[in-house]
Amino acid sequence: MQLIVQKFGGTSVADAARMKRAAKRAVEEYSAGSKIVVVVSAQGKMTDELLEMAYSINNKPSKRELDSLLSTGEQMSSALMAMAIHSLGVSAVSFTGRQIGITTDSFHTKARIVNINDSRILEELSKNKIVVVAGYQGVDENDNITTLGRGGSDTSAVALAALLKADMCDIYTDVDGIYTADPRTVSNARRLNKISYDEILELASMGAQVVHVRSIEFAKKFNVPIRVRPSFNNGTGTLICKEVGEMENIVVSGATVTKDDAKITIIGVADEPGQAANIFHELAKEKINVDMIIQNVSANGLADLTFTVQKDDLILALETTKRIKAEEIIADDKIAKLSVVGIGMRSHCGIAEKMFKTLSDEKINIQMISTSEIKISCVIEEKQAEKALNAVHNAFELDKEQ
Numbered sequence: 001m002q003l004i005v006q007k008f009g010g011t012s013v014a015d016a017a018r019m020k021r022a023a024k025r026a027v028e029e030y031s032a033g034s035k036i037v038v039v040v041s042a043q044g045k046m047t048d049e050l051l052e053m054a055y056s057i058n059n060k061p062s063k064r065e066l067d068s069l070l071s072t073g074e075q076m077s078s079a080l081m082a083m084a085i086h087s088l089g090v091s092a093v094s095f096t097g098r099q100i101g102i103t104t105d106s107f108h109t110k111a112r113i114v115n116i117n118d119s120r121i122l123e124e125l126s127k128n129k130i131v132v133v134a135g136y137q138g139v140d141e142n143d144n145i146t147t148l149g150r151g152g153s154d155t156s157a158v159a160l161a162a163l164l165k166a167d168m169c170d171i172y173t174d175v176d177g178i179y180t181a182d183p184r185t186v187s188n189a190r191r192l193n194k195i196s197y198d199e200i201l202e203l204a205s206m207g208a209q210v211v212h213v214r215s216i217e218f219a220k221k222f223n224v225p226i227r228v229r230p231s232f233n234n235g236t237g238t239l240i241c242k243e244v245g246e247m248e249n250i251v252v253s254g255a256t257v258t259k260d261d262a263k264i265t266i267i268g269v270a271d272e273p274g275q276a277a278n279i280f281h282e283l284a285k286e287k288i289n290v291d292m293i294i295q296n297v298s299a300n301g302l303a304d305l306t307f308t309v310q311k312d313d314l315i316l317a318l319e320t321t322k323r324i325k326a327e328e329i330i331a332d333d334k335i336a337k338l339s340v341v342g343i344g345m346r347s348h349c350g351i352a353e354k355m356f357k358t359l360s361d362e363k364i365n366i367q368m369i370s371t372s373e374i375k376i377s378c379v380i381e382e383k384q385a386e387k388a389l390n391a392v393h394n395a396f397e398l399d400k401e402q
């Protein structure tokens with residue numbers, strides 16, 4: 001008998017009608033002969049509203065109490081979902097994270113799951129019930145309620161799917177799958193039928209709008225197939241799974257552009273051992289994450305060093321780099337990072353060349369380049385981001401089934 005974990009996000013259970021529609025999906029698959037575990041998010045914008053309530057009372061709410069408050073959104077959803085299933089004539093039982101022993105560490109508001117006890121769930125499943133679980137929550141070893149970070153219900157669902165060795169973790173959401181590029185920017189973007197864990201992790205910014213990144217890391221580790229599916233129609237969505245042979249033939253699976261980074265150039269630092277170590281040591285001390293780095297040797301024993309940081313970290317990064325002896329430091333936050341990703345890159349060549357040629361044909365200057373085994377990224381001027389994404393999407397013919 002198949003076991004399926006179905007996760008419904010906030011928009012998919014936002015009101016009574018949608019809750020009932022979600023319940024109907026659970027019941028349909030149950031009636032077709034599967035065991036079903038449903039994981040729910042809080043309804044609609046409930047989590048934001050709870051946060052607002054907290055901050056209207058205290059502008060520095062205790063994180064322990066915040067978790068206690070935030071977890072109620074999912075608790076509410078889970079009870080309502082069980083009732084919606086009952087109204088369709090099927091038995092169901094809802095549980096909070098604590099009731100099924102979801103144990104986490106003690107990092108309130110962004111806790112990590114350390115253990116789940118499957119006995120209660122298995123017992124209820126064996127009584128032919130649909131088990132409904134409140135997502136996003138657990139308890140620490142001292143029985144304090146914790147939450148898993150915004151969007152964390154996906155992680156609850158994948159963790160349960162891993163524990164129960166589910167055949168599938170279906171994540172129902174308000175989009176119909178994962179696309180070759182953001183369809184709001186690229187009008188001929190195409191829905192992917194399948195994508196590997198590694199690709200989606202590299203395309204985090206693209207996937208993150210759809211699935212919680214941490215849940216994909218979890219799914220990869222435990223080899224849980226995830227299907228991102230629309231809750232508003234019967235679309236088959238996108239399967240996220242481990243790499244299979246045929247994927248090697250697809251050279252580029254997706255393209256993305258992000259505007260979250262800023263660039264710092266340090267001009268004229270001494271070109272001698274230890275300089276880079278020193279600079280990045282200072283940045284690391286401030287917990288600043290550096291992404292791309294390039295160094296050019298210039299004249300007179302001096303070098304220029306350019307690197308990117310998150311825009312939010314720019315001011316702190318600038319203050320930190322000022323501690324370094326250099327001729328000049330320049331910052332630029334009007335940049336964008338364009339990336340193409342595909343596991344076929346491991347076995348095909350000429351991908352970088354094609355990307356660079358495409359940008360050059362569009363008269364787009366490349367400021368920095370970085371590569372991984374399955375990704376090529378270029379830093380370009382921010383205002384050319386959309387044009388660049390479309391050009392690359394067309395050049396690699398991502399609109400066509402490969």
Ligand code: ASP
Nearest residue numbers: 041042047150151152153
């Ligand atoms: N309700 C939580 C949030 O809005 C968790 C989730 O939706 O996954 O972030």
Ligand code: MG
Nearest residue numbers: 009010041151
């Ligand atoms: Mg959500």
